[in-house]
Amino acid sequence: MLNGSYNPKEVIPEQALADSFGVSRTPVREALKQLENEGLVEIRPRVGTFVRYPTRREIVELFQVKESLEGLAASLVAQRTPSPELQQLKHNLTASSAAVASNDAESYARLVHDFHWTLVLGSQNQKLIEHYDRLMNQLTYHRLVLETIAVPGRLRQSITEHEAVVAAIESRDPMGAELAMRNHVHTSSRVVLAEAGHQDNSTDGDADA
Numbered sequence: 073m074l075n076g077s078y079n080p081k082e083v084i085p086e087q088a089l090a091d092s093f094g095v096s097r098t099p100v101r102e103a104l105k106q107l108e109n110e111g112l113v114e115i116r117p118r119v120g121t122f123v124r125y126p127t128r129r130e131i132v133e134l135f136q137v138k139e140s141l142e143g144l145a146a147s148l149v150a151q152r153t154p155s156p157e158l159q160q161l162k163h164n165l166t167a168s169s170a171a172v173a174s175n176d177a178e179s180y181a182r183l184v185h186d187f188h189w190t191l192v193l194g195s196q197n198q199k200l201i202e203h204y205d206r207l208m209n210q211l212t213y214h215r216l217v218l219e220t221i222a223v224p225g226r227l228r229q230s231i232t233e234h235e236a237v238v239a240a241i242e243s244r245d246p247m248g249a250e251l252a253m254r255n256h257v258h259t260s261s262r263v264v265l266a267e268a269g270h271q272d273n274s275t276d277g278d279a280d281a
């Protein structure tokens with residue numbers, strides 16, 4: 073549901089989900105209720121269940137939290153360097169450059185996901201990991217990455233920002249790693265907001281928060 077397989081106007085088919093998982097509709101409904109509690113779906117009585125995409129204001133707020141969590145994660149990883157995560161991040165950069173060169177959007181989106189999760193898991197802070205997992209689900213981040221793939225120059229800029237994070241980690245510079253990661257997330261949020269076209273009651277001032 074979070075990968076864009078259902079659009080906001082499409083009813084999520086309970087029976088089809090039940091059939092695909094080999095269960096009755098009762099556990100499916102329970103699972104959808106939990107997803108509603110987490111802000112991921114909207115259940116409309118006598119109408120159906122729909123995927124809930126965040127509003128523009130919610131995207132701003134979620135990215136603000138994302139910036140803080142990932143900045144902290146980068147700082148913590150830098151304090152543990154040398155670490156297995158550093159080598160994973162380097163391999164990710166190489167693969168990301170190859171994906172951009174071959175115009176492989178799906179692979180690039182997956183590598184972006186892996187890069188960020190490598191940092192977060194590398195923090196070895198369980199509470200940070202738990203909050204980040206829920207945040208990324210609410211943000212439907214994979215879908216947002218795919219929506220910004222076509223922005224001219226963004227892929228190369230994104231890799232350059234990733235390289236700055238990795239360089240700071242390799243230099244064992246926690247503050248530099250945190251600032252580089254915060255800059256990357258903030259820049260990504262601006263691109264997403266420009267491309268997503270979400271509309272709600274927020275003002276331009278809210279979007280610049």
